Amino acid sequence: MPKICVLTLLIAVMLRAATPEWSRASNRYQRTEYQQSLALLQALPHKDAATLQLIGQDFFMLGEYKKATEAFEKAVALDPNNPKLVHWLGRTYGRRAETANPFAAPGFASKTRQMFEKSVELDPADKDALGDLLDFYLEAPGFLGGGVHKAEVLAQMILKDDQAEGHYAQGLVADKKKEYDDAEQQFRRAAELAPRQVGRVLVLARYLGNHGRMKESDALFEQAARMAPNSPKVMFDRAATYISEKRDLDLARTLLKRYLEAPLTPEDPPRQRAEAMLKKLGA
Numbered sequence: 001m002p003k004i005c006v007l008t009l010l011i012a013v014m015l016r017a018a019t020p021e022w023s024r025a026s027n028r029y030q031r032t033e034y035q036q037s038l039a040l041l042q043a044l045p046h047k048d049a050a051t052l053q054l055i056g057q058d059f060f061m062l063g064e065y066k067k068a069t070e071a072f073e074k075a076v077a078l079d080p081n082n083p084k085l086v087h088w089l090g091r092t093y094g095r096r097a098e099t100a101n102p103f104a105a106p107g108f109a110s111k112t113r114q115m116f117e118k119s120v121e122l123d124p125a126d127k128d129a130l131g132d133l134l135d136f137y138l139e140a141p142g143f144l145g146g147g148v149h150k151a152e153v154l155a156q157m158i159l160k161d162d163q164a165e166g167h168y169a170q171g172l173v174a175d176k177k178k179e180y181d182d183a184e185q186q187f188r189r190a191a192e193l194a195p196r197q198v199g200r201v202l203v204l205a206r207y208l209g210n211h212g213r214m215k216e217s218d219a220l221f222e223q224a225a226r227m228a229p230n231s232p233k234v235m236f237d238r239a240a241t242y243i244s245e246k247r248d249l250d251l252a253r254t255l256l257k258r259y260l261e262a263p264l265t266p267e268d269p270p271r272q273r274a275e276a277m278l279k280k281l282g283a
Contacts, residue, residue, distance in 0.1 A: 025054060032264050034058045049079040065095040083123035090115025113145040127165060130158055134169055138176045148176055164194035198228045202237045209241045232262040236269050243277055253281050
């Protein structure tokens with residue numbers, strides 16, 4: 001195709017994705033107003049890859065995984081080499097695998113791996129796709145393409161590009177192998193290398209708490225709260241850890257209520273999870 005035609009096509013796609021309706025839908029999505037975002041998108045007469053992607057993300061966040069799959073499959077058919085689209089399709093297949101019957105689950109799991117691997121192949125620097133592929137290798141059995149050795153190789157690849165993320169990945173591998181001291185050291189090293197990333201502190205706080213080291217865990221949660229005083233993620237992770245450990249439940253209840261009052265984004269844990277945890281606490 002002549003260069004001028006390619007340029008024209010790219011501009012046309014960008015313009016369609018940037019229509020006022022799409023922009024409003026995207027803003028609703030970022031505010032976790034998924035039903036409202038979906039209503040705006042479904043009313044559009046023409047649905048390009050970007051529109052189908054956002055429709056898929058809305059359905060995904062609403063737990064409508066079959067409908068999300070259909071939207072992402074259509075989007076990938078229009079833009080097959082878009083790593084973000086391929087990654088989202090993989091995530092959706094993963095949810096289908098988790099919720100399907102035992103006969104259908106292996107097929108969805110296999111598709112999940114294929115999409116994650118393809119997404120990483122298309123964009124080896126995408127941390128989200130790398131992280132999801134690593135989790136798949138660690139959790140899936142060998143006959144579905146999982147395996148600790150594959151995870152170790154991937155963790156080494158991540159380490160070459162991002163030291164903090166690489167040590168975190170190695171920590172996950174060590175934990176899977178039940179090498180708990182090594183896992184802790186890897187998580188500590190990740191936090192040292194990225195001292196301004198509150199997520200690194202939360203990982204270590206959760207890890208120590210889950211291994212019975214309450215005082216150290218609490219100190220790290222306090223550190224995270226000082227680093228990011230209004231972070232919904234800090235509130236949620238701390239509450240979830242306390243509930244898991246069956247301690248400080250009044251504080252956990254308070255943190256979850258604050259979480260639900262905070263301005264959430266799609267990057268935060270789903271509102272429904274916090275509501276379910278509060279219900280479990282009798283709130």
